[in-house]
Structure formats: C-alpha cells, structure tokens
Amino acid sequence: MEPANLLLAITDAMVVQNGTIALQHITFRLYQGQQWAITGEPETAKNRFLQAVAGKVAISQGIIQHHHATEYLQDAAGNEGYRSHHDLVAYVPFHHHFRSKNNTQNFYYQQRFNSADADDAATVRELLNTIQPKHGNIHWTPERAIALFNLEKLADKALIKLSNGETRRLMLATALVKNPALLLLDNPLVGLDVETRGRFDNILQTIIQSGIHVIMTTTIREIPDCVTHIAVIQNDTIAAQGPRDTINLDKYQQPAAGGNYALPDTLRHSISTLFRQRGQQPMKNPIVALNDITVRYGDKLILDKVSWRVEQGEAWALKGHNGAGKSTLLSLINGDNPQAYSNDITLFGRRRGTGESIWDIKKQIGYVSPELHQYFPKNQAVLQVVLSGYFDTVGLFRQVTPLQREAALQWLQLFGLADAVQQRLVQLSPDRQRLCLLARAVIKNPNLLILDEPCQGLSPQHREFFKALVDEIHGASDTTIIYVSHYQEDIPSCVQRSIKLDQGKVVEKTT
Numbered sequence: 001m002e003p004a005n006l007l008l009a010i011t012d013a014m015v016v017q018n019g020t021i022a023l024q025h026i027t028f029r030l031y032q033g034q035q036w037a038i039t040g041e042p043e044t045a046k047n048r049f050l051q052a053v054a055g056k057v058a059i060s061q062g063i064i065q066h067h068h069a070t071e072y073l074q075d076a077a078g079n080e081g082y083r084s085h086h087d088l089v090a091y092v093p094f095h096h097h098f099r100s101k102n103n104t105q106n107f108y109y110q111q112r113f114n115s116a117d118a119d120d121a122a123t124v125r126e127l128l129n130t131i132q133p134k135h136g137n138i139h140w141t142p143e144r145a146i147a148l149f150n151l152e153k154l155a156d157k158a159l160i161k162l163s164n165g166e167t168r169r170l171m172l173a174t175a176l177v178k179n180p181a182l183l184l185l186d187n188p189l190v191g192l193d194v195e196t197r198g199r200f201d202n203i204l205q206t207i208i209q210s211g212i213h214v215i216m217t218t219t220i221r222e223i224p225d226c227v228t229h230i231a232v233i234q235n236d237t238i239a240a241q242g243p244r245d246t247i248n249l250d251k252y253q254q255p256a257a258g259g260n261y262a263l264p265d266t267l268r269h270s271i272s273t274l275f276r277q278r279g280q281q282p283m284k285n286p287i288v289a290l291n292d293i294t295v296r297y298g299d300k301l302i303l304d305k306v307s308w309r310v311e312q313g314e315a316w317a318l319k320g321h322n323g324a325g326k327s328t329l330l331s332l333i334n335g336d337n338p339q340a341y342s343n344d345i346t347l348f349g350r351r352r353g354t355g356e357s358i359w360d361i362k363k364q365i366g367y368v369s370p371e372l373h374q375y376f377p378k379n380q381a382v383l384q385v386v387l388s389g390y391f392d393t394v395g396l397f398r399q400v401t402p403l404q405r406e407a408a409l410q411w412l413q414l415f416g417l418a419d420a421v422q423q424r425l426v427q428l429s430p431d432r433q434r435l436c437l438l439a440r441a442v443i444k445n446p447n448l449l450i451l452d453e454p455c456q457g458l459s460p461q462h463r464e465f466f467k468a469l470v471d472e473i474h475g476a477s478d479t480t481i482i483y484v485s486h487y488q489e490d491i492p493s494c495v496q497r498s499i500k501l502d503q504g505k506v507v508e509k510t511t
Ligand SMILES: Nc1ncnc2c1ncn2[C@@H]1O[C@H](COP(=O)(O)OP(=O)(O)OP(=O)(O)O)[C@@H](O)[C@H]1O
Pocket: 112, 113, 114, 115, 118, 157, 161, 162, 163, 164, 165, 166, 193, 297, 300, 302, 320, 321, 322, 323, 324, 325, 326, 327, 328, 329
C-alpha cells in the first residue's frame, strides 16, 4: 500500500530513443508539497524525463504510476466519457504547437511580419477559452491566467503576432488553464526577459499555492526559490536527488560555466581554416544604416523612429524587454519584413528598394533566431539542414559540391554533432537542434551574423563553447555581428557595442 501523500512514483524506468538509451535506472518519488527541479546534463535526458512523465515518450522498462489521479479515475466509474491521468497533467514544451484557426496548418516563419496573413490565427483570449479542463475543479480561468502572466494587453492579439517571450508566457498560461494537478515545465525561464524572470518565483509561488505540483527542468544557475527538491541528471541517469539543501550543486556545475572557456587549439585552427577557405567578398559600408525607421501594424507602433548604423567588423548587442521590437528590427535587416521598402534602409552599402532581391541580401547574412528554430521544417536530415545554410533556404533543394559537403561535415564535427549527421532534426533534443541551426548560420562565412538568442536552451557547456566560437570567428575574420540575448553573461566578449530598445524606441546606445 502506497502512502496517501505519494503523488507520482517512477520505478527503474528506462527511455530508449532512436535505439540509444536516453535514460535508465530512473527511480523517483513525488510527494505532496514537493516541487522539483530537474537539472544537470545533458538537456536531452532532462527533456526525456519530463516527456516520460507527461506520457509523450514511452518507457521501455520500469513503471510510472500517477497516484495523484487515483481519485479522479475512480470517480469516473459509471460516468460518461473516457478518463485518463493525462487529464491532470499539463506539459509546457520548449516549442509551441499553436495552429491556425482552421487547424490545418502550422504558422510559417515570416507570417508574423505580413500582418494581413495573421487573420487566420486565434487571439490569446480565444485560445485560452478553447481549453476545457476535464474535471470540475477549476481555479485557473482564462482571465486569472491572463492576469498572472501579464497578458492583458495582448489578450486580443493574434497568436502569430506575439514576440518570442510573449509566446512563452502564453504557453505557461495555456497549461495553467487546464487546471492540472501536475505541471511539467521544460526550461520555463528560457526566452523570458530579466523583468519577467525576476517575477517568475512569485508566479510559481502563486501557482503552487493553488494546489498544483511542479516539476521543471532548468539549469543549475536558475533554480527558483520555491523549488523544494532537486534531481541532478548526469548522462543517462539521476546522479543525486533529494531535498534542495542536501544536494551539493557545486559538484555538478560544469567548469565551463565560469566563463573562462577556451576553444582547444585544434578547433581554433579548424575555424580559421574554414573561414579562410571561403573568404569574404569585400564589402561596401555601411553594413546596416537605418534612418528614422517606423514600423506599424494597424494603430500599433512597433518601431518608432529608430536610427542605427553598423559598420563592417563591428559587433553589437541588441537589447530590450520581451516585445520591445528587437525581432521586428532584425526582420527589416534580413529581408523578411515588407515594411523595409517604405523605410530608409541601407544594407551592405546599397539602399533598399533599388532593384536588389531578397536573396541578394540573404546571401550576405547568417541568421538564427527562436522563430527560425520554431518554424524550421524538422523532418530533414541534420546534414541537409546545415547545407541549406549555403542557399538561405529552409530545406535543401540543390546539389551541393563535395567541398560544401565536406565543410558541413567539419562544422557538424566542431559542434559535436558528428553522430547525428543522418538523423532528422526532429530526432534531436532542442539544444542539439539549436546547435545544428547555428552551424547552418555560420557555414557560408557570412558578412553579417545575426544571432537572435542563439544560446536559448543550450547547456552551460554548449553556451560557453558557442560564445568562444563567436569570439573566434570575430577575431579570425571581419564578420559583423548583431547579437540578442536576455542574459548579459551569454554575450561573447567581442560584443562591445550595444543598442537598447524600449517599446520600439532607442533608449540607449553604447559605441
Ligand atoms: N504583425 C503584428 N501585428 C501586431 N503586433 C505585432 C506584429 N508583429 C509583432 N507585433 C508586436 O510587436 C512587438 C514587438 O515584437 P518583437 O518580436 O519585435 O519583440 P522582441 O523585442 O523581439 O521580443 P522577445 O524578446 O520576446 O523576442 C510585440 O509586442 C509584438 O506582439
């Protein structure tokens, strides 16, 4: 007989993915009143842990018992309808799966910037109103969830129009409106700005006080105060678990997270060779010149008289809160926003709207962003994804040369993805998918690298690796860099200039 306060029991579970063991010997108990953080590395294993509890991946050995649902399932006896413990579990994944109103298509990546296309998308409130908890115990109404996540001003906005951070907040609200007993959060702080992260502990407290139990994956640096218990994953199993004050987290911090990561000499050599191999065409300055840029959708002003000049070889941080206008600004530079034509923009020494094609612009730019990651078709092989970076397409539709193929394999090797070359992107965990897209961004040795939250969801080790890589690329070439991050410590040291937006206005510039 299990104790009455045992809510979830996992016993000797194993998860196998693509023929490889992702997790094994997992034994875990969640008791009433406990809130758990699952930390450690790799991201894949943490992610699979949550997915196994959520029932998104099957365990191939062991048992998972949802005792929290016992009463709910017993109540069903004789009742209409099918009941499952899934009704009481809400899982917030890294990526959203919001669909258009007619439910037939996913959004596409530039859709947001073509506002006329957005009519098919439900609004925030409409989406929340469609969620019907299967049980009668409703505390979290759509309005309460909107208030908790500060979504009031966005409530009547189409989902597609939301910024990355706004979307993350909506995903959390969506899960809450399901009124779950168990809330599973996959890296919930990722993509949130400093202010929202500061409020996150209070938000979680409020959720917990309403009777919900939380299990979240997170990095060691970001375990919220209200977490009572910690499990540390190492490789494919739980290396330590227990009450928060009994776990010596220092033991599990990767040394690389200290910020002194140095690329091994062999890697540095490979990078400068890869960059020299292709060379860059001489460029006309300025790389970017924006003059009094204004972007508006309906009566909403998104960018308000923004001026900014970026010269070749400069490295800039683009800062600002969620919804400040950063991605919109970048969409003007990388050719994804039709409002570029009605503004005074010069790119790579040429005024926009003077006969250049979008492809002329894109071929100068290596780009990665949360939106690109979200919408990138994930059924292609990793090698193809990286190779598509040569052609600025989101799929590989052309023949590649043996040299290009060789370079792609080298980049994959550098990014630690050599074992995944033939796998489809979807088979990789989100952090490895991100690495693959980063390799895709750098492969053609672009004149301008636009890195919009490139480290989002990466492990501390991968983050440090990537920062060192950007420094190396910047040192080895005169690549211009625009870098967006909500974490100061994620910005590589070569990035010395910064511009900050607040509600679409430039409020700070450091040159
Ligand atoms: N087509 C559109 N119609 C109306 N509003 C829009 C549209 N596209 C974007 N917005 C709004 O413009 C604002 C700026 O969005 P943007 O994605 O540029 O922000 P951001 O600074 O990149 O935010 P984050 O840090 O969350 O990624 C947001 O409030 C967003 O909801």
